[in-house]
Amino acid sequence: MKTGFTLLSILVSIIASSQTAITLDSIFDGSGYTYIASPIGTGPFPIVLYNHGGLGTVVGGDLRGTCVALAEAGYLARAEKRMETVPMAGHLTEVETALDDLLTDPRSDTNCVSIIGFSRGGLLTLQAGISQASKVHAIVSMAPASANGQLESMLADVSAIADPVLMLVANNDTFQDNHVMLAQMVYDSLIAAGKTATLTTYPDYDANGDSIIDASDDGHELFFTVQDPYWGDVINFLNANCNSTSSGLIKKEQEKIIVNIYPNPAENTFTISTKNFKINDVTLSIYNIVGIKMMEIPDMKSEMIINRDEMPSGIYLICLKADDSTIEISKLILK
CATH class of the missing domain: 2.60.40.1930 (Macroglobulin (MG2) domain)
Known part of the structure; x- marks a missing residue:
């Protein structure tokens, strides 16, 4: 279980107009923080683990923003800051440990457990969907990374996956790697194995905001922040595939x-x-x-x-x- 200095658990108004409020905890970890958030109250709440992307000290994705947005949507969420190593050894173990930490949280509804991830975290999410299949009920993988062929090796046997899987990618996410092809490969493998899977490919993402789509726009950046069009699809998928009757999904x-x-x-x-x-x-x-x-x-x-x-x-x-x-x-x- 990850240790650190837990900051004051505070109640924060996330959207003043709707008066949505959550609790947010921060755990100092290396050069960043692991975040844990939930709606106010004792729960039980459906739970979501978010796995970030990036490489080494560079974190891909918005840990705090994603955690807060999930809590605002009614979930007990954890955005785990993993070790700052380039090799993937040990990263899956961290994900599995973080999931177990969530499952033992007294606020958790263990009948509704989802894991989501982006890039390297998208790969780890799929790997955890296999290794933790008995604990998980829904999986979202956003532009998963190959990680030197680890994705392809994993797809050789996806028989353990028993949960609905949502694959998301932007059409121009080919800057660092061909994530469009990788997402399609995951989807095809799941469908071929008789699994329940959905692939959504978004239009080219205007990464620099200049209203001109060209070779400088990296579609991978769509998932750097919590934003539509993808975020609404994530929440809709989680809600639709969670059997929880707990407070988070009233x-x-x-x-x-x-x-x-x-x-x-x-x-x-x-x-x-x-x-x-x-x-x-x-x-x-x-x-x-x-x-x-x-x-x-x-x-x-x-x-x-x-x-x-x-x-x-x-x-x-x-x-x-x-x-x-x-x-x-x-x-x-x-x-």
Whole structure:
């Protein structure tokens, strides 16, 4: 299990307009960080392990951004910063250990486990899909690397893969290697073996943003950051292939509770009222900005007047939960 200095676990508002909030932990590791993030609450949450690309000290992909985006989508996510060695020896072991760390997290839903990766991490994701087949339920490989023929060797026997696989690549991802051909090769091998696989090839990516597609544009860079078109496809695939009924994948459009808090900012008392309140046994929890639970009210009613008691001035998060599932989060400011 990887050790390091875990920074303060903080509650952060990722998108203010939707008041989405998550917990984010950072573990110092070499010249970078491993990130672990989840929605607020105890879960259980469906889990995703992200495996980055790159070579040596160069990291390919956005570890923090990917981890945060997965948590925002309802997942307990880990973006593992691997050893800074060019040879691949030991990298798969790190991936397997990181997956086991996620599986033992008390917030995890071990019935819904996905692994995703980019470039070298895309290769490692496929390798882990074989070595950890009994633990995994969905696989996403983005522009997998060959790694001196390791990809081709792996494809000689994919019989252990029992999960849906999504392959993603940009049409002009041929700058460092022909990742278009490699992705197609993986897809063809999986289909030939009777596996469930999907290959999506995106249009040429304008890597330098000059609105001109030419030989200087490296399609590999599409996956350097969390962005559409590929990110929406990743989330849709994970949601569609996860059998979880846990909090991370609650269908909010079906059970959405509209929460109004007034006055907000508040002084001594504030009122919480709800619309579309059709769920029984809802618990209201109030967390401060560092994730400490300041108040909990079981059997939440459709309208309640709450006294701040001894809560100091600051920003708080109002969290409504049913059956250990977070169904709505709103922000409160106390003067």
